[in-house]
Amino acid sequence: MRYESPTTTKEAVALLAQEKGQAYVLAGGTDLLVRLRLDTIEPDLMVDIKRIPAMTEIKKTATGFKIGAAISGATLGKNKALLKAWPGVVEATNLIGSDQVQGRCTMAGNLCNASPAADSVPAMIAAGAKAIIVGKKKRTVAVEKIIIGPGQTILEKGEMIEAISLPAAVKNSADAYLRFIPRTEMDIAVVGVAISLKLKRGVIESARVALGAVAPTPLLVKEAAKAIIGTKLDDEALDALAAACSSACNPIDDKRGTIEYRRRVAGVLAKRTAKIAYERAGGK
Amino acid sequence: MAGVHVTTTINSDPVEYVCPADESLMDVLRDRLGLMGVKEGCGTGDCGACSITLDGQLVCSCLVLGAEAEGRAITTVEGMADGQNLHPLQEQFINNAALQCGICTPGFLIAAKALLDENSDPTETEIRYALAGNLCRCTGYDKIVKAVQAAAKDLRK
Numbered sequence A: 001m002r003y004e005s006p007t008t009t010k011e012a013v014a015l016l017a018q019e020k021g022q023a024y025v026l027a028g029g030t031d032l033l034v035r036l037r038l039d040t041i042e043p044d045l046m047v048d049i050k051r052i053p054a055m056t057e058i059k060k061t062a063t064g065f066k067i068g069a070a071i072s073g074a075t076l077g078k079n080k081a082l083l084k085a086w087p088g089v090v091e092a093t094n095l096i097g098s099d100q101v102q103g104r105c106t107m108a109g110n111l112c113n114a115s116p117a118a119d120s121v122p123a124m125i126a127a128g129a130k131a132i133i134v135g136k137k138k139r140t141v142a143v144e145k146i147i148i149g150p151g152q153t154i155l156e157k158g159e160m161i162e163a164i165s166l167p168a169a170v171k172n173s174a175d176a177y178l179r180f181i182p183r184t185e186m187d188i189a190v191v192g193v194a195i196s197l198k199l200k201r202g203v204i205e206s207a208r209v210a211l212g213a214v215a216p217t218p219l220l221v222k223e224a225a226k227a228i229i230g231t232k233l234d235d236e237a238l239d240a241l242a243a244a245c246s247s248a249c250n251p252i253d254d255k256r257g258t259i260e261y262r263r264r265v266a267g268v269l270a271k272r273t274a275k276i277a278y279e280r281a282g283g284k
Numbered sequence B: 001m002a003g004v005h006v007t008t009t010i011n012s013d014p015v016e017y018v019c020p021a022d023e024s025l026m027d028v029l030r031d032r033l034g035l036m037g038v039k040e041g042c043g044t045g046d047c048g049a050c051s052i053t054l055d056g057q058l059v060c061s062c063l064v065l066g067a068e069a070e071g072r073a074i075t076t077v078e079g080m081a082d083g084q085n086l087h088p089l090q091e092q093f094i095n096n097a098a099l100q101c102g103i104c105t106p107g108f109l110i111a112a113k114a115l116l117d118e119n120s121d122p123t124e125t126e127i128r129y130a131l132a133g134n135l136c137r138c139t140g141y142d143k144i145v146k147a148v149q150a151a152a153k154d155l156r157k
C-alpha cells in the first residue's frame, strides 16, 4: 500500500484517478482503518485529505456554511455559528463514537461509509445539506441522493467529496436529531430521527423529516413532513407524524431490535424530535 | 513494501522512524519505538487502551497510520510525569486504587487529562461520558471516576 498526503484537491483527485488498484480517501480513518485491520479491504493507495487547506476549514458563505470534508466531529462541535444555525446536525455528528473517535471522524466519511445507521446522515438530509463532489468535473448533489445501498454511494472512481454545504439559518427555524440505542453511549443506532422545520407565527410552514437505521439507506420521509406542515404540532399532528414515520420504515430484524420494535420506536422518537425542533424554533 | 520516512515529535522529543504505509501509529509507538505504555486492547477503536494525543487532540493510536504523524506532536503516558514527580492523575489513580491489571490505565490517564485540560471541574456525568471510549474489565469504573475527581481537585489548587 502507498500513502499520499497531497496539499491540494487537484492533486488528491489526480492520485485517485491515476491509481489502477484499490484507492481510498482517508479522512478520519475511523471506518477505513478498522476495515484495514479486519482485512476486509486491501488498499493499494490511501489518499489522506487532512493536509488540504480547503478541506480543513469551516467557511461561512453568503448562502450558508461549507464544511471541509476533513473537519472532525470535535472541531465541528466547537463552531459556535454552526451550533446556533444547525444544532441538530452538530449534535448528530457529535454522537459518533467516543471523544477519541470525535477527534478524527468526519461527516463526509460518515456519509461515504454509507452505513444505514450513520448518525450524521439523517441530520444532514433533514437540514437540506449538499455534498460538493470533485473529480473530472465538479457536481453538487443533495445528501439524500448519495447513498444507494449499504456501503454503496453514487461516487464514481476518481471522485471524492470536498465539502458538505448547509443552507444559511433562517429565522424561526431549527433542527434536532435523536437516536435510540440500548446503551447510553458508544452504540449503533436502532433508530435515528432528524427533523428540521420553519415556523410562521407558531405554525409549521415547512419541514423535512429523515430516518436512519430503519431501511437499507437513510430515508427522507416526505409524508412525515406533510403530517406536521400547517400545524402547531398538536397531538393530532404528532400522531400523524408518528404513523407516517412508522410506515416508512423498512427495517431488518437483528439483535438490536425486531422489525416491529423499530417501526414503533421510529414513531415515538419522531414525536420527541419534532418537539425539540419546534421549541428550538421558538414555537410554544 | 517501501517504507514511509516520518519526522515527528513525541513527548517533546524529536523522533524519526520508517514504517510501512499501512502500519498503525499504535504499532509504531509500541514495536518500533518501545513506548509500551500505549496498550493494545482491540485494535479497532473500541477500548481506548491505545489513547494518545495528536496535536493536542485525544485519539486512538490504533486508528491513525504511523505515516500520518509527519510533523505532528504526540503525547503518550510516558510523557505525563515530570521526571520523578507523577502527574496528579497518576497519584490519584494509585491513591484511589483505580487500577487492577493496569492494561486500561494509560488510556484512562490520557483521556482524563484531555478532559481536565478542557474542563477543570467536570461533573461525575461529564467524566463518565468523557471516558466512555475507555473500557476497563477490572475496576467497575467507580474508582476511576473518583480518582479523576480527586485529581481535578488537586489541579485546581
Ligand SMILES: Cc1cc2nc3c(=O)[nH]c(=O)nc-3n(C[C@H](O)[C@H](O)[C@H](O)COP(=O)(O)OP(=O)(O)OC[C@H]3O[C@@H](n4cnc5c(N)ncnc54)[C@H](O)[C@@H]3O)c2cc1C
Pocket: A024, A025, A026, A027, A028, A029, A030, A031, A032, A033, A034, A049, A069, A095, A096, A097, A098, A101, A104, A105, A106, A107, A108, A109, A110, A111, A112, A113, A117, A118, A119, A120, A155, A159, A160, A161, A162, A186, A187, A188, A189, B044, B045, B046
Ligand atoms: C469505536 C467506534 C464508534 C463508532 N460509533 C459510531 C456512531 O455512534 N455513529 C456512527 O454513525 N458511526 C460510528 N462509527 C463509525 C465512524 O466513526 C463514522 O462512520 C465516521 O463518521 C467515519 O468518518 P471518518 O472520517 O473516520 O471516515 P474514514 O474512515 O476516513 O472513511 C470512511 C469511508 O468513506 C470514504 N471517504 C472518507 N472521506 C471521503 C471523501 N471526502 N470523499 C470520498 N470518500 C470518502 C473512505 O474512503 C472510506 O471508505 C464508529 C466507529 C468506531 C471505531
Ligand code: FES
Pocket: B039, B040, B041, B042, B043, B044, B045, B046, B047, B048, B049, B050, B051, B060, B061, B062, B063
Ligand atoms: S486498541 Fe485502540 S481502541 Fe482498543
Ligand code: FES
Pocket: B098, B099, B100, B101, B102, B103, B104, B105, B135, B136, B137, B138, B139
Ligand atoms: S484495570 Fe484491568 S482493565 Fe482496567
